């Protein structure tokens with residue numbers, strides 16, 4: 001595994017590999033800035049230390065399952081899922097500071113002892129996690145990069161599927177949602193070419209059927225308003 005060290009700005013020194021978006025938006029309100037400064041360091045997973053062999057040690061709640069959400073945006077889905085399954089330890093990753101601030105504000109009102117956070121490229125967390133520890137990875141509406149010349153920036157690629165394959169338990173689940181047809185095709189093709197995964201769809205309709213307990217995300221609501229139809233793909237990590 002690559003060695004990582006903290007830079008002065010608190011971020012890790014290994015180069016970001018799969019993040020090409022904005023780190024900052026409009027100036028944070030004072031309360032949000034305070035949460036980023038005071039609360040985030042308490043909740044952030046510390047990648048300068050080796051990951052515990054038993055991931056349960058990351059959480060103050062007694063947890064027995066683990067789920068990683070990549071690019072949680074404003075955190076509505078993460079907040080919902082972590083409230084729905086208190087025995088599951090969640091790691092939420094979002095480098096966009098305004099999104100992180102939004103989730104931290106929500107956590108002020110509804111704290112979660114089964115939730116840890118990280119505010120940089122999710123590939124850093126993936127490389128830090130021990131083998132076969134996660135029960136699920138959620139990738140909801142990853143940045144679409146619809147232009148052909150930008151396809152290579154998409155989070156789904158052979159290297160990141162290798163990462164998912166390494167950290168997921170056999171039988172673990174990778175969920176992917178997108179409203180961009182070319183990204184859905186791209187993901188189906190990349191996963192089909194990867195020996196560690198199978199698509200769990202049984203009927204053509206499964207493709208457009210939201211995941212169980214799905215409440216939607218902010219990005220999804222915008223896509224539907226603009227007339228695009230979401231697709232929901234569920235892949236299983238095979239044994240061996």
Ligand SMILES: C[S@@+](CC[C@H](N)C(=O)[O-])C[C@H]1O[C@@H](n2cnc3c(N)ncnc32)[C@H](O)[C@@H]1O
Nearest residue numbers: 018019071072073096121122141143217218219
């Ligand atoms: C289109 S938004 C979707 C947000 C949210 N999942 C939703 O559905 O509303 C994609 C998010 O992924 C985040 N992102 C992009 N690359 C990432 C990476 N390498 N690691 C973690 N998050 C990333 C972006 O900052 C952005 O917030």
